[in-house]
Amino acid sequence: MSLLFVLLPFDAVGAAMAFLIAYDELERHYGRSRRAVLEAGRRAAVAFAFLAVLSLIVVLILKRANG
DSSP, X not given: OHHHHHHHHHHHHHHHHHHXXXXXXXXXXXXXXXXXXXXXXXXXXXXXXXXXXXXXXXXXXXXXXXX
């Protein structure tokens, strides 16, 4: 499980990148509004959840493969 704690910061970086990309795109449609920030935050949260679950699956597969 210690590998999971190594992977979680990378998941957070992925979520931050998703936020920046989504905010940049939404800013073009909504301007600098709160709506763009909230929607980008939602997308970043989904990206973090997806990456965290994927990391957990990888850790479990590796743990099972090593016995």
